[in-house]
Amino acid sequence: MSPASLLLPSAQECRMTVTVSASGLGLRYGRTHALDDVSLRLGRGVTGLLGPNGAGKTTLLRVLATAVPADEGAFTVLGHDPATARGRQELRRELGYLPQTPGFHPDFTPFEFVDYVAILKELTDRAARHREVRRVLAEAGLDEVRGKRVKKLSGGMRQRVALAAALVGDPGFLVLDEPTVGLDPEQRMRFREVIARAGEDRTVLLSTHQTEDVAMLCHRVLVMAGGRIRFAGTPAELTARAAGRVWSSTGRDPGAKAGWRTGAGTFRNVGDPPEGADLLEPTLEDGYLLTLDGDPAEVTA
Amino acid sequence: MSWHVAEEDLRAYARGELAPPLLWSADAHLAGCAECRAVLAAVWEPGALDAAWERLDAELDAPRPRPLERLLLRLGVAGHTARLLAATPVLRRSWLAAVTLVLAMSVLTARAGHSDTLFLVVAPLLPLAGVALSYGPAVDPTYEMTVVAPLHGFRLLMIRTVAVLVAGLALGALAGLALPGFGLGALGWLLPALALTATGLALTPRFGPVGAPSAVGGGWVALLLVADAARESGDRALAPFTAAGQGVAAGVAALAAGLLFLLRDRFDRSPSPFRGGAR
CATH class of the missing domain: 3.40.50.300 (P-loop containing nucleotide triphosphate hydrolases)
Structure with missing residues (x-):
């Protein structure tokens, strides 16, 4: 292709x-x-x-x-x-956007922060905006901490605040x-x-x-x-790229592009298997690794 | 009772939609008028109580505005604008404290040395720095979210600029009052402050949120050094603080404001670190 x-x-x-x-x-x-x-x-x-x-x-x-x-x-x-x-x-x-490193006004509570983002999204009517803020905070599972300051929240909780902010306004x-x-x-x-x-x-x-x-x-x-x-394709199609290219061996296989010893003690190899290799069910990760490794011209869906 | 609340108003009252001052008079009247209470009971729609509870719940649940927001609300600023301003980094206590400190030091220097030059040089730089520090990726932690919000970036910038200018100019004017010996001359920084702030903003799309105000601030100091060198022994005031200098400052402020307006759409994109300015 x-x-x-x-x-x-x-x-x-x-x-x-x-x-x-x-x-x-x-x-x-x-x-x-x-x-x-x-x-x-x-x-x-x-x-x-x-x-x-x-x-x-x-x-x-x-x-x-x-x-x-x-x-x-x-x-x-x-x-x-x-x-x-x-x-x-x-x-x-x-648009709802959660940037890679979302920033916060640390003194704001999750409610105040999401309210602030809602205002940036032009929700100016106070009652309707607060209803929407409550909705997305509940959606993101932040009901219990909505009155705490953002700086006191854990990283995971902050990430949820950012997600709630992305969801506000039903983008x-x-x-x-x-x-x-x-x-x-x-x-x-x-x-x-x-x-x-x-x-x-x-x-x-x-x-x-x-x-x-x-x-x-x-x-x-x-x-x-x-x-x-x-x-570009379905996860199943990406997984299928590794069909017949994942195998198990008892020792390290020099033909493998990647190989590691599993908990069972055998090696799991990804790459071009030798003749008669013990083939394994591929995972999405295998397909992904092989896609990164391959020639861009041949890895299209 | 000589009068009764109109049925339509009672319906609105039941829905919680009656607005003051009608709401207040209906409240007062209902307390003493059994007839109107009966009408109210008749027009009460099922579900209205739930809606009212929900409203009350939401009201109790909404965060109490912070002191700055409360002050802005009291000054008549709309609730959503007050919230936007509360998120302006330089309206926080630390910045206002720093401005107060710098102004106090320059006032003290002026009073001790019998010259208001340092005050006049420093005061216009404070609003410039304040506005520069109120937006941009380096100082606004939510900058990326702000940029992609539908609220026009220029509008947010102007809301914040006006707030910072009002705070900065008020503190500067108060400091000027502490220099009574210098008369109106102590207000000579006002027009340069406006000119520097407007120029700094107008150059931001080209030189970025750090480069533009730094260049303008540097230019201001350089200008004063040149004016000082060119000052003849008889002159008391530096050129920017003479009548002609003030006229030029007003002209620059107006020109920069016009340029800023023309460039307003350029504040809608994130500046690329490799291209030096907002595109």
Whole structure:
């Protein structure tokens, strides 16, 4: 498959109603291509964005959230084109954004902070705004701490405050930049609940390092590396990339691109298996690793 | 009873939608009029009590405004604007304390040295710095969220600028009052303060939220050094504080304000660290 095929919709894309569409997005920081000819289509539901550090995930999210303009290319969100001031404002009315390092006014309580963000989202009627703030705080499981100051909250709780702020105003497009980073397993589970609920009737783009998040939450997944989209498809399709390429052996296998001794004492290898190898069921992570390792031209969906 | 509350008003009362002053008179009247209470009971809609409880609950639940917000509300500022201002870093106590300290020191220096020059040099820089420190990625922890909010970035900037200017100018004027020996001359910093602040903001889209005010502040100090060197022995005031200098300052302030208005859409995007300014 050629790189141009990235622009052609997959069978799944043909079925979905496209809510976010981008073509040829490019952004340079000095000599670095943070984004290099990125095209994508998103529909309702949760789409995962996987990639190593420096892959351009955050830059892509910031561009789609209209925090920074791209140097090249164009995109629309729910029919709004951010190239015009009017379109940008309409897009922002539909946007919920959780940045990678969300900042807080530390003296605010979660209620005050989310209320502040609600005002930025033009909810000026006090009664309606407070109702909405209460709703999203409950949604994010913050009912019990809404009167505490943000600076007294744990990292996981703060992350929930940021998520509540992203959800306020019932946005149609949610951009979440690594929301589960630094959370313990229980907190991560609660986050997944909220994100999955949000994805039922919205377009959610979720950047993460956790292939587990993608496997559990996402109906679609994009893999980025070096500022380019290297894979776009379903989690099952990404997993299928590793079919027949994961095997078990008793010792370290020199043919493996990655291999490690498991708790059972045998080696789990990913790469090109030798003849007659004991093949294992691949996981999403295996597919992801092989996608990063492969030639960009051949790893499209 | 010579009068009764209109039935329509009683319905609104039952729904909790009757506004003052009608609400107050209805309240007072109902306490003493059994007839109106009967009408009220008749028009009471099922579910209204639940709605009223919910409203009361929400009211009790809403956070109590902080002192700054309460002051702003008392001054007639709308609730949502007061909340936006409460999130302005430089309206916090630490900044106001720093401004007060700097002004107090320059006033003391002026009184001891019988010259108001230091005060006049320092005072215009404080609003410039205050406005610069009230927005931008370096000082506003929620900057990224603010940028992508539909509320126009320029509007937020102006709300904060006006608040910082009012606070800064009020403190400066108070400090000026502490220099009675210098008469109206002690207010000579006002127009330069406006000119510097407006210029600093107008240059921000080009030079960034740190570069622009730094350059303008540096320019102001350089200008005063030049004016000092060029001052003839008979002159008491530095050039910016003479009548002509004040006229120039007013002109610069007006021009910069116009330029700022033209560039208002440029405050809607995040500045890229590699391109030097907001695009």
